[in-house]
Amino acid sequence: MNTFLSQLHVLQDRIKQAEQRFGRPNGSVTLMAVSKTRTIQDILLAHRAGLHHFGENYLQEALPKLAATKNLDLTWHFIGTPQSNKARLLAEQFAWVHSVNRLSIAESLNALRPTSLPPLNICIQLNVSLEPSKSGITPSALPELVHQIAKLPRLKLRGLMCLPAPSDSFDQQRIGFAKCREAFQHLKPNFPWLDTLSMGSSHDFEAAIAEGATIIRIGTTLFGKRPPLNRSIASPPLQEGPTA
Ligand SMILES: *Cc1c(COP(=O)(O)O)cnc(C)c1O
Numbered sequence: 001m002n003t004f005l006s007q008l009h010v011l012q013d014r015i016k017q018a019e020q021r022f023g024r025p026n027g028s029v030t031l032m033a034v035s036k037t038r039t040i041q042d043i044l045l046a047h048r049a050g051l052h053h054f055g056e057n058y059l060q061e062a063l064p065k066l067a068a069t070k071n072l073d074l075t076w077h078f079i080g081t082p083q084s085n086k087a088r089l090l091a092e093q094f095a096w097v098h099s100v101n102r103l104s105i106a107e108s109l110n111a112l113r114p115t116s117l118p119p120l121n122i123c124i125q126l127n128v129s130l131e132p133s134k135s136g137i138t139p140s141a142l143p144e145l146v147h148q149i150a151k152l153p154r155l156k157l158r159g160l161m162c163l164p165a166p167s168d169s170f171d172q173q174r175i176g177f178a179k180c181r182e183a184f185q186h187l188k189p190n191f192p193w194l195d196t197l198s199m200g201s202s203h204d205f206e207a208a209i210a211e212g213a214t215i216i217r218i219g220t221t222l223f224g225k226r227p228p229l230n231r232s233i234a235s236p237p238l239q240e241g242p243t244a
Contacts (some may be wrong), residue, residue, distance in 0.1 A: 159196030
């Protein structure tokens with residue numbers, strides 16, 4: 001079996017086991033393949049293996065990949081920090097933006113989402129670490145932002161996203177994800193259509209599943225170690241041949 005397929009099968013097995021272990025319904029966790037730094041060939045290989053959800057965090061790197069897969073049934077998720085001057089392309093090209101962190105960017109995406117497309121799926125990025133940071137909004141600011149975004153007709157607010165600081169401890173990993181889950185549960189009575197917790201990547205997705213993740217964002221465990229930061233599509237394709 002080739003390298004990619006064997007890694008995918010091991011990963012799918014771990015997801016299934018985590019669903020069982022933490023009382024989650026079978027198939028309730030969607031795997032998003034994070035394809036940053038990977039080639040178009042890598043993406044096509046993953047698609048042939050049955051994956052449909054792909055995530056990118058740099059717009060310029062993503063655009064050629066989106067163009068090359070335009071006629072396939074891929075769902076593209078933007079998971080980087082959205083910049084106002086990129087809002088038009090984000091609104092036109094992606095199905096989801098996971099990392100909305102302020103009202104102004106939500107308003108731009110709403111204004112720029114083409115009417116020919118369904119509303120843009122949105123998650124609000126929540127800062128679940130203790131230090132203030134730009135990587136998401138604080139839990140105290142969340143209800144007001146949700147209230148405002150829910151009024152924007154060209155956006156479909158789906159839920160919350162978080163990216164906690166990495167930790168080697170499973171219990172520690174769960175703490176950040178639990179904060180996100182609690183914030184979600186507080187919103188749910190007023191916004192019953194919310195259905196998404198986008199949380200967990202290669203090193204902590206099992207803890208995220210334990211806390212209710214519905215979308216996990218996986219790069220390394222699926223595609224192997226990322227090539228050094230030469231943001232690109234110039235990286236060699238994944239090995240398709242047999243492994244030793
Ligand atoms: C790169 C990235 C991931 C995937 O990280 P891996 O450790 O490679 O699985 C997940 N989420 C975001 C926001 C990322 O930028």
